[in-house]
Amino acid sequence: MPREIPAPRRLTLWLNGASIEVPEGTMASAAFLAAGVACRVSVTGEPRTALCGMGICFECRATVDGVPHRRTCQIPCRAGMRLETQP
Numbered sequence: 001m002p003r004e005i006p007a008p009r010r011l012t013l014w015l016n017g018a019s020i021e022v023p024e025g026t027m028a029s030a031a032f033l034a035a036g037v038a039c040r041v042s043v044t045g046e047p048r049t050a051l052c053g054m055g056i057c058f059e060c061r062a063t064v065d066g067v068p069h070r071r072t073c074q075i076p077c078r079a080g081m082r083l084e085t086q087p
């Protein structure tokens with residue numbers, strides 16, 4: 001008989017001032033993607049988001065808990081964290 005896998009705990013955090021919920025273990029870049037929100041805006045005004053997902057391309061930079069230029073693909077979500085699109 002197969003064992004049931006427990007559902008992951010849900011975390012509540014802030015994305016551009018709005019409250020969102022994500023499963024525990026979600027990376028911050030995935031929270032942006034799930035919400036349909038860009039991580040940052042390019043110098044030409046285009047929305048940018050995670051590309052490589054492994055810390056190389058820097059496309060996923062955003063402001064995390066007030067600290068700019070954080071690579072969100074390398075940061076797991078925590079309850080209460082503040083994610084902001086980087087202008």
Ligand code: FES
Binds near residue numbers: 050051054059072
């Ligand atoms: S997605 Fe490439 S560094 Fe984060």
